[in-house]
Amino acid sequence: xxxxxxxxxxxxxxxxxxxxxxxxxxxxxxxxxxxxxxxxxxxxxxxxxxxxxxxxxxxxxxxxxxxxxxxxxxxxxxxxxxxxxxxxxxxxxxxxxxxxxxxxxxxxxxxxxxxxxxxxxxxxxxxxxxxxxxxxxxxxxxxxxxxxxxxxxxxxxxxxxxxxxxxxxxxxxxxxxxxxxxxxxxxxxxxxxxxxxxxxxxxxxxxxxxxxxxxxxxxxxxxxxxxxxxxxxxxxxxxxxxxxxxxxxxxxxxxxxxxxxxxxxxxxxxxxxxxxxxxxxxxxxxxxxxxxxxxxxxxxxxxxxxxxxxxxxxxxxxxxxxxxxxxxxxxxxxxxxxxxxxxxxxxxxxxxxxxxxxxxxxxxxxxxxxxxxxxxxxxxxxxxxxxxxxxxxxxxxxxxxxxxxxxxxxxxxxxxxxxxxxxxxxxxxxxxxxxxxxxxxxxxxxxxxxxxxxxxxxxxxxxxxxxxxxxxxxxxxxxxxxxxxxxxxxxxxxxxxxxxxxxxxx
Numbered sequence: 430x431x432x433x434x435x436x437x438x439x440x441x442x443x444x445x446x447x448x449x450x451x452x453x454x455x456x457x458x459x460x461x462x463x464x465x466x467x468x469x470x471x472x473x474x475x476x477x478x479x480x481x482x483x484x485x486x487x488x489x490x491x492x493x494x495x496x497x498x499x500x501x502x503x504x505x506x507x508x509x510x511x512x513x514x515x516x517x518x519x520x521x522x523x524x525x526x527x528x529x530x531x532x533x534x535x536x537x538x539x540x541x542x543x544x545x546x547x548x549x550x551x552x553x554x555x556x557x558x559x560x561x562x563x564x565x566x567x568x569x570x571x572x573x574x575x576x577x578x579x580x581x582x583x584x585x586x587x588x589x590x591x592x593x594x595x596x597x598x599x600x601x602x603x604x605x606x607x608x609x610x611x612x613x614x615x616x617x618x619x620x621x622x623x624x625x626x627x628x629x630x631x632x633x634x635x636x637x638x639x640x641x642x643x644x645x646x647x648x649x650x651x652x653x654x655x656x657x658x659x660x661x662x663x664x665x666x667x668x669x670x671x672x673x674x675x676x677x678x679x680x681x682x683x684x685x686x687x688x689x690x691x692x693x694x695x696x697x698x699x700x701x702x703x704x705x706x707x708x709x710x711x712x713x714x715x716x717x718x719x720x721x722x723x724x725x726x727x728x729x730x731x732x733x734x735x736x737x738x739x740x741x742x743x744x745x746x747x748x749x750x751x752x753x754x755x756x757x758x759x760x761x762x763x764x765x766x767x768x769x770x771x772x773x774x775x776x777x778x779x780x781x782x783x784x785x786x787x788x789x790x791x792x793x794x795x796x797x798x799x800x801x802x803x804x805x806x807x808x809x810x811x812x813x814x815x816x817x818x819x820x821x822x823x824x825x826x827x828x829x830x831x832x833x834x835x836x837x838x839x840x841x842x843x844x845x846x847x848x849x850x851x852x853x854x855x856x857x858x859x860x861x862x863x864x865x866x867x868x869x870x871x872x873x874x875x876x877x878x879x880x881x882x883x884x885x886x887x888x889x890x891x892x893x894x895x896x897x898x899x900x901x902x903x904x905x906x907x908x909x910x911x912x913x914x915x916x917x918x919x920x921x922x923x924x925x926x927x928x929x930x931x932x933x934x935x
Contacts (some may be wrong), residue, residue: 535646545725565622
C-alpha cells in the first residue's frame with residue numbers, strides 16, 4: 430500500500446513492505462536497482478562458468494577419442510624438460526657457451542605431431558644452420574681480406590644475393606614441398622652470422638655454439654618422437670586412405686537407401702544416416718592432408734610393414750581416383766534430392782538393377798579397403814569387379830529398353846493410324862521424356878561411378894605391385910572359375926524390355 434505524507438513542506442511517498450515496515454519510494458527503487466544489478470552479475474558469472482564447463486567437456490572428449498594427441502602433449506613437455514637441463518646445470522650451460530636457449534627454441538619449433546614432420550623440420554633446421562653458418566664464416570673471411578673499406582660492401586652484396594636466391598628457391602614446387610623450412614632457416618642464420626660477424630670478434634665460436642645447440646635440440650626432438658609412442662605419418666596416411674574408401678562405400682549405400690527408400694537398420698538415427706550419406710565430403714576435403722602426410726612419410730625410416738622406399742606417392746594417386754569418384758557421388762546426391770523426380774513405376778523398374786549395381790560397387794570398394802589395410806592381395810576383387818560389370822550391363826539393357834520404347838512409339842503410331850485400338854496401345858506404351866530423364870540421369874551416374882571405381886581398382890593393384898603385397902595363390906584358380914561362371918550367366922540374362930511394358934501405367 431502506498432501512502433503520501435507531507436514532511437517539512439515536502440510530500441514523501443512511502444511503500445508498505447511485506448514484513449510490516451514502510452520505506453520511501455526512492456529507497457525501494459534503489460533496492461530494486463541493486464537487486465537487478467546483482468542478478469545481472471550473477472547471470473554473467475554463471476554463463477562464464479557454463480562456457481568453461483563446455484570447453485573442458487569438449488577438451489576431455491578430444492582426449493578420450495584421440496589419446497595420441499594427449500601423448501603428443503606429454504612428449505613435448507618431456508622434450509622441453511630434458512633440454513632445459515642444459516640451461517639449469519652449469520657444466521652443460523658453460524659447455525654450449527651460454528646459448529642453451531637456442532636448444533629450447535629448437536624443441537618448441539621443431540617438435541611436431543608425427544615422426545615424419547619432426548624429422549623434416551629437424552633435418553631442415555640442422556642442415557640449413559650448418560650450411561648457412563659455414564658460408565657465413567667463409568664470406569666473413571673473404572670480406573675481411575678486402576680491407577675495412579670494402580668489407581661492409583662485400584657483406585651487403587653477399588647477403589642480398591644469397592637471401593634473394595634462397596627466397597626464390599621457396600617458389601620452386603619441389604623445394605617448397607620438402608625444404609621450405611630449411612630455406613627460411615638458411616636465410617635467418619646466414620644473415621645473423623654474416624652481419625653480426627662485422628662486430629663480433631669470435632665469429633667461428635659463435636657459429637659453432639649455435640650449431641651445437643640446434644643439434645642438441647633436434648636430437649632430443651627426434652629421439653623423443655621416435656622412442657615414446659611414435660605417431661608415423663605413413664601409417665596415418667595408410668589409415669586415412671582406408672577410412673576414405675569405407676566412407677565412399679557408405680555414401681553409395683546411403684544413396685541407395687535415400688533414392689529407392691530401402692530398409693535401413695532400426696537403431697540407425699537420422700544423424701547417422703545423414704553422416705553416412707555425406708561421407709564423400711570427407712574424401713573431397715582430404716587432399717591437403719594426404720599431400721602433407723605423404724611428404725612427411727618420405728622422411729621416416731622403415732617401420733611396421735612399410736619399407737624405407739615405400740611407394741607413398743601411389744597413395745596420392747589412389748586419393749585422386751577416390752575424389753573423382755566422390756565428385757560423381759556428389760552429383761548423384763544432388764539428383765536424388767532434386768525437386769524433379771521420376772514416377773514410382775520407373776523407380777520400381779530400375780530399383781532391382783540399380784540396387785544390384787550399387788551393392789556390387791560398394792562391395793568392390795570395401796574389398797579394396799581390406800586389401801590396403803591388410804596389405805594382402807585380395808582374391809575377391811576380380812570376381813566383385815566382374816559382378817559390378819554384369820550389373821552395369823543389366824542397367825544398360827534396361828536403359829536401352831526405354832530408348833526402344835521412345836523410338837518405337839512413333840512407328841507404332843504410323844502403323845496403327847487407321848486402327849483405333851492400335852492408337853490406344855501406342856498411347857499406353859509411349860513414355861514422356863520428362864519422366865524418364867531423372868531416373869536416366871541417376872542410372873548414367875551409377876554407370877560412371879562404376880567406371881571410376883575400376884580406376885581405383887587399377888591404382889590399388891599398382892600399389893600392391895610396388896609395395897609387394899602378399900598374395901594367396903590357392904584361391905586364384907577358384908576365383909577364375911567363378912568369373913567364368915559369372916560371364917556365362919551374363920550371356921543368358923533375359924531382356925528387361927518385357928518388364929517395361931508390364932510396369933507401364935495404363
